Amino acid sequence: MTRAIALVDCNNFFVSCERVFRPDLEGKPVVVLSNNDGCVVSRSQEVKNLGMKMAVPWYQMRDMARRHGIIAFSSNYTLYADLSNRVMSLLAQFSPDQEVYSIDESFLDLTGIPDNHTQYAQRIRETIRRCVGIPVCVGIASSKTLAKLANHIAKKNPRFGSVCDFNALSEKELNELFAAIDVREVWGVGRRSADSLNGMGIHSVLDLKRASAKRLREKFSVVQERIVNELNGVACLELDDVVPDKQQIICSRSFGALTSLLPDLEQAVVAYATRAAEKLRQQHSLADGIQVYIRTNPHKGRDPQYQQSVLMPLPEPTDDTRLLCHAALHGLRRIYRAGYAYQKAGVMLSGIIPASTRPRTLFDNAVAQEKSHTLMRTLDRINRSMGSGTIKLLGEGTDTSWAMRRDHRSKRYTTEWSELALCPA
Ligand SMILES: [Mg+2]
Known part of the structure; x- marks a missing residue:
């Protein structure tokens, strides 16, 4: 039996996500910018037609944008990740074998599905469009490399109607x-x-x-x-349907504005360590160390430059936000030097192991571990249902003027109660 591997790829994914809640933007030129509104990372077809390239710095594009009425959004990864999850879980219903390849792409094994595959793929497209509102293209072929290519052709050649099945071609x-x-x-x-x-x-x-x-x-x-x-149709790459647990969890970001103040860096480090701990708990793992780093802006060659990192080992593997933040702050205070304009800070968790394999030690305090576990689970549950950051460590601060610049961010329509889309009265 011929292998039939489908690659489903969302069209202009970030822009399409923005349009889900702003249908008035359909047919208009739209771009999404990278962190700190740096570069263009997603373009609508109208913008591609204007000849604007990917990854160009936004400030170079301001004139062109004004002339053509291009609408720009800061990236809203909360929204994109949530819509991506919805797309992927719908796709899972169409095949027993799925490999989520990236935030907007998934392989599906259609081998043995008796329907006409072109029609089947059209059903996939209609389902995603109706249930999530995202347009997708589908390429089908006997190997992953060919499926990628079939998808490319489905996108570029309108005559295929967004689905291209190589197995049906001579x-x-x-x-x-x-x-x-x-x-x-x-x-x-x-x-x-x-x-x-x-x-x-x-x-x-x-x-x-x-x-x-x-x-x-x-x-x-x-x-x-x-x-x-x-x-040549000889499949050498299998579908990788198990997403391995991350062996490395990194949270880092450039600041919206440079800062030389220790309290700003402390807030940033607590915020990043908090995110990292959440990711760690999501995959049911523990870490036995946290690395902290800070650096100035290497592109400002005239300014004094400094960068340093330090690995802070933990007494025992943990997923407790408080312990990880505590260690990270100690590390930060050790490497911080006054008198520099810092542009970026980050944390990286190390020694990641599955929570189920926590080594027992002589000094284990089962009661404290159980308390920590309960507290963290409660924290995650509240933040998941009420919106992230509903409960956070005070160390994250309430003034986030150091944070990323996102001047044009849309609402987090699907994950924050306060930002739900409302029907006009
Ligand atoms: Mg795509």
């Missing part, structure tokens, strides 16, 4: 499509290897498909050999 039709696509579009072909491939006379996807896998393995690595095999 070899001749496929080769015609492949001849027209740059080899750079192939999943796993980086810019550097694309240049080398060009040097070998390989320019289109068809060229790569017809290249000798063995020769590419000799010249590059087993990765390129695998790509050629996958392009």
Whole structure:
């Protein structure tokens, strides 16, 4: 039986999320900016048509934006993550085998599903559109690499109606499509290897498909050999349906404005350690150390520069926000030097283990552990249902003028009671 792997990819995901609650933005040029309103990270089709490229600094675009009436949003990751979860859990209903590949992409194994796969994929699209409001494209093929490519074609060629099933096309039709696509579009072909491939006379996807896998393995690595095999329909990559627990949890961010004050850094570090502890508890893990780092802005070469980090070991593995923040603050005070304009701080948890494998020690205080566990679970439950940050450590402070700049952020429509979308009376 031919493998049928679908790649479902949300169109212009962040922009589409913004439009879910602002249908008036349909058909208008919209962009979403990265943290601190730095660069363009998501563009609506209208903006792509204007020729605005990805990742350009926003301040360079202000003129163009004004001329064309481009509407800009600060990134609202709370909203995007929540809508992503909704999309992914709906997709899970369409296949016994799902790999969530990124915030807006998921592989689904459709092998053995007896329906016509093009129609099946159209049903997927309608369901996501109706239940979440996000437009998606679907590519289907016999390998993951081909499914990625099929998705690319579904996006770019309107004649496919947003679904492209390579398994339903003839070899001749496929080769015609492949001849027209740059080899750079192939999943796993980086810019550097694309240049080398060009040097070998390989320019289109068809060229790569017809290249000798063995020769590419000799010249590059087993990765390129695998790509050629996958392009020829030989599946080498399996669906990875188990999301491994994170072995590293990092929370760091650049500040909206530089600060040289220790209290500002303390608030930031408590806020990041709090987020990190939440992530740790979400995956039912413990950490036995927390690293803190601070740095000035390396792009301001004239200013005095300083960066330092320190790893603070904990007496025993924990997921208690209070213990992690306490250690992080100790670390911060150890590395902080006055007289520098700091741009960024961060924390990283280390020695992460599953909570179920907590080592028992002679000095274990079972009562204290149970109390901590209950408190943290209660904290998480309240913050989940009432909105994040409803209960927090005082150390996070109430004045967050150091925090990220998000001048154009939309509301957190789906996760904060106070920001729910309201019907006009
Ligand atoms: Mg996408």
